[in-house]
Each structure stands twice: as C-alpha cells, then as structure tokens.
Amino acid sequence: MPDQRLTQITNFWSDVFEKDGRQFSRVVIESTYPLSYQLSSTTASVMMSIRRARANINYSKTEVYDGLINELAVRQNEAENITVEIAIDYEAPFTINFSEGIPARTVIVFDRMHLYKVFSSLKIVIDPGHGGDDKGGSGPVDLLEKNVALILAEQTKIYLDKYGAQTFLTRKIDQNLPLRNRFNLAFKNKADLFISLHTSYDKNPEVKGLSVGYNPAAAGSEKLAGLIAAEVARKIKRDIREIKRDSQLTALKNIPGIIVEPVTISNYVEEGLLRNPHLYEKVALGIFNGVKEHFYG
Ligand SMILES: [Zn+2]
Numbered sequence: 214m215p216d217q218r219l220t221q222i223t224n225f226w227s228d229v230f231e232k233d234g235r236q237f238s239r240v241v242i243e244s245t246y247p248l249s250y251q252l253s254s255t256t257a258s259v260m261m262s263i264r265r266a267r268a269n270i271n272y273s274k275t276e277v278y279d280g281l282i283n284e285l286a287v288r289q290n291e292a293e294n295i296t297v298e299i300a301i302d303y304e305a306p307f308t309i310n311f312s313e314g315i316p317a318r319t320v321i322v323f324d325r326m327h328l329y330k331v332f333s334s335l336k337i338v339i340d341p342g343h344g345g346d347d348k349g350g351s352g353p354v355d356l357l358e359k360n361v362a363l364i365l366a367e368q369t370k371i372y373l374d375k376y377g378a379q380t381f382l383t384r385k386i387d388q389n390l391p392l393r394n395r396f397n398l399a400f401k402n403k404a405d406l407f408i409s410l411h412t413s414y415d416k417n418p419e420v421k422g423l424s425v426g427y428n429p430a431a432a433g434s435e436k437l438a439g440l441i442a443a444e445v446a447r448k449i450k451r452d453i454r455e456i457k458r459d460s461q462l463t464a465l466k467n468i469p470g471i472i473v474e475p476v477t478i479s480n481y482v483e484e485g486l487l488r489n490p491h492l493y494e495k496v497a498l499g500i501f502n503g504v505k506e507h508f509y510g
Pocket residue numbers: 342343349350358411412
C-alpha cells in the first residue's frame with residue numbers, strides 16, 4: 214500500500230524555463246515517495262493538500278515574484294498533512310507532471326502565455342543613461358554610472374524581448390548621446406514607453422535607496438513610476454527614496470517616460486550591490502513586473 218508510506222518533502226523550489234521558444238513557470242516539490250494530494254485552485258492561488266507527509270520545517274514562505282508566481286508557502290499541519298500554497302498573480306493554465314526516482318518530483322507547470330499578450334503589442338525604448346565623456350555618477354570605489362546603466366538596460370531588454378515586446382536601445386556601446394537623440398528614437402518608433410536606466414548620486418555618502426522619476430506631461434507616467442518603484446524595491450530589497458516629476462522627460466510630450474535609479478552609486482554598500490550580476494536581473498524583473506501591472510493591472 215504505497216498510500217500508507219510517510220513521505221518526506223526534501224526540497225521545494227521554483228523557476229522559469231523555456232521550451233520551444235516559450236516561457237513557463239514551474240514549481241518543483243521533491244519527496245522521498247510519490248505524493249498523495251488533493252488539489253484546489255482559485256484566481257489567486259493553487260493549493261495542494263498532501264497526505265501522509267512530513268516536511269523538515271513547520272512553515273516556510275519563499276518570495277518568487279516572477280511575473281506569475283508570487284510566493285510559495287509550505288505548512289506542516291497536524292496529522293501528517295502538508296499544505297503547499299502557490300500564490301499567483303493571475304489565473305493561468307497549469308499541468309502537473311510526476312517523475313519517479315530519488316527524489317520523486319512533482320512538478321506544477323504554469324503557462325506564461327498571458328504575458329505574451331501583454332508585451333507583444335508594446336514598443337519600448339530602453340535608454341542606458343550617460344555614455345562616453347559623460348560618465349554620470351561614480352562610486353566610492355571604482356564603478357561608473359554609464360557602465361552599470363548599460364548593463365541594467367541590456368538586462369531589461371532581455372526580459373521584455375522574451376515576451377515579444379519590440380524594444381529599442383538608445384545606445385549599445387560607450388558613446389556620448391544627446392538627450393534629444395534618445396527622445397527622437399521614441400518619437401520615430403511611436404514608442405508606448407520610454408524607460409531610462411541610471412543610478413542615483415549624492416555628495417552625502419549616507420544617502421541610499423531607489424529613485425524613480427516620471428514624465429509629468431504624459432498620462433499614466435506617475436502610476437507607472439509608482440508600480441515600477443514598488444516592484445523593483447521588492448525584488449532588490451532596497452527602500453524607495455523618492456518618486457518624482459522629472460522636468461527633462463516632459464520633452465517626450467505624451468509618451469509615458471520614466472527614469473529608474475535602482476540604487477545610489479555614491480553609497481558604499483549600494484555600489485557593492487552593483488558588483489553582483491543578480492542585482493541586474495532583479496531590477497530588470499522588477500521593471501518587467503511594473504510594466505505588466507501597468508498595462509494589465
Ligand atoms: Zn544619471
């Protein structure tokens with residue numbers, strides 16, 4: 214009676230993978246034996262109630278925020294019963310696959326197709342700030358804003374491209390580029406959005422945190438700035454210092470435009486964060502999530 218065996222949950226994780234050029238979110242539950250479970254789902258979560266199982270933790274919650282899966286929670290209940298809850302951002306079709314072995318793997322695969330619907334109609338200009346002689350701010354050790362801005366922009370482009378957005382980088386190399394040329398790229402392509410990547414700088418080395426500026430002349434820019442600030446702050450776990458009107462962006466006229474400064478390069482700790490490649494991925498994912506929220510809600 215395999216049903217009577219007590220199963221140990223040994224691991225629990227989530228990622229995004231690509232198959233045949235399409236993106237999927239998956240949650241993997243590893244266990245010593247196959248799981249015996251009951252499934253229920255709502256628009257906000259998928260729940261598995263697993264019988265005859267033990268986890269080596271009483272309660273654990275993991276933040277995912279990959280644009281579809283928000284959080285994973287595992288709870289050990291009384292009577293050798295475990296609840297797994299996958300909090301989701303919107304209802305998406307999913308399948309459950311099982312593979313036997315040591316460990317046994319139960320895999321819940323969610324289709325991220327919905328995200329293509331949001332992004333494939335969007336034209337987005339991504340603007341790495343500064344370049345060439347214009348170095349932007351510099352960190353107390355040796356990082357330059359113009360260089361980190363380019364990496365931030367490239368990462369953001371990767372995420373947006375994956376879901377079919379049409380993206381345009383204002384610069385791909387270390388070059389001087391007048392603001393006017395950057396904005397013209399947005400006009401020429403009738404962009405839906407202009408996103409500029411920078412870092413903050415302050416003479417006071419104690420100043421830290423993230424800042425987002427927006428084009429006050431375009432409807433929706435302020436809302437977009439708020440959503441992106443919240444999503445980026447959550448991903449990189451830094452405080453929002455300010456969300457502000459940016460008068461230079463008014464030259465974009467009615468094109469929603471924002472300038473994202475995820476960290477303050479003049480702060481010793483935050484300059485250090487810019488040495489970690491994961492920071493760039495997290496900022497990009499935060500921007501991606503903010504844009505998605507803006508256009509989809
Ligand atoms: Zn700058």
